[in-house]
Amino acid sequence: MLALFIERGDFPVSPVIQLLAAGRSFRQGETDHAALRPTTVSIDRGHYVAVTGASGSGKSTLLNLITGVDRASQGSVVIDGTALETLGEGALARFRGATVGIVFQFFELLPTLTALDNVILAMDLVGKIPAKARRRRALDLLAGVGLVDQAHRSPTHLSGGEQQRVAIARALANDPPILVADEPTGNLDRANGERVAAVFDRCVAEGRTVIVATHERGGLERYHRVLRIEDGRLAEGTP
Numbered sequence: 001m002l003a004l005f006i007e008r009g010d011f012p013v014s015p016v017i018q019l020l021a022a023g024r025s026f027r028q029g030e031t032d033h034a035a036l037r038p039t040t041v042s043i044d045r046g047h048y049v050a051v052t053g054a055s056g057s058g059k060s061t062l063l064n065l066i067t068g069v070d071r072a073s074q075g076s077v078v079i080d081g082t083a084l085e086t087l088g089e090g091a092l093a094r095f096r097g098a099t100v101g102i103v104f105q106f107f108e109l110l111p112t113l114t115a116l117d118n119v120i121l122a123m124d125l126v127g128k129i130p131a132k133a134r135r136r137r138a139l140d141l142l143a144g145v146g147l148v149d150q151a152h153r154s155p156t157h158l159s160g161g162e163q164q165r166v167a168i169a170r171a172l173a174n175d176p177p178i179l180v181a182d183e184p185t186g187n188l189d190r191a192n193g194e195r196v197a198a199v200f201d202r203c204v205a206e207g208r209t210v211i212v213a214t215h216e217r218g219g220l221e222r223y224h225r226v227l228r229i230e231d232g233r234l235a236e237g238t239p
């Protein structure tokens, strides 16, 4: 536990993600079902955090509150100093584009675009990276995940592991300080899962805060911190 509070490397410790009694309920018939019970937790900048728990335990619900994909039913979600509940839809979308990169289990790439254009589109939509720099940056990001040779191919011609690495390049397109991945290796074999995890390792080494949901119980040694969810209730675990 102590290690969590010691400054690591060049990155001073400060919370980049704070949930303050934040919860999410869904209406089920006559009653409210708490997918995430009111939760208070801070995640420090530069930390590498796993969120584990069985299917249906609330991992995606937690991640969706952190990314602003979904809104808390109660409490507050403060990301990089901004309380998301204070933002309207447009401001929330702009905030999300600039601050968080999101990686999904099933990649969610656009099949009609090349790998390169998938990454460029993410920059076009947000407008944070100058237009002139986007193509070069996208090629650099694809090179960084070992896919520069595949840049002009459609995702439909790439393997699952390659598609997920394109999706990570896309998630990094706008240089977000926070990367959130929801079971990113759940659809990959072990070797490809390891290659994807190695890219996340490097994102942490670059100083990003990386949060990965996984229902796997092993392979957690790489994380600084493991948050376990059981039936919508968050508890700390050990890597």
Ligand code: ADP
Binding pocket: 026, 027, 034, 035, 053, 054, 055, 056, 057, 058, 059, 060, 061, 062
């Ligand atoms: P996990 O990602 O760990 O598999 P989820 O966060 O997706 O779990 O779901 C947690 C609980 O919330 C489950 O009981 C699920 O059925 C419920 N849930 C999630 N999203 C919705 C939704 N949009 N509407 C209703 N119930 C939902």
Ligand code: MG
Binding pocket: 059, 060, 061, 182
């Ligand atoms: Mg899920």
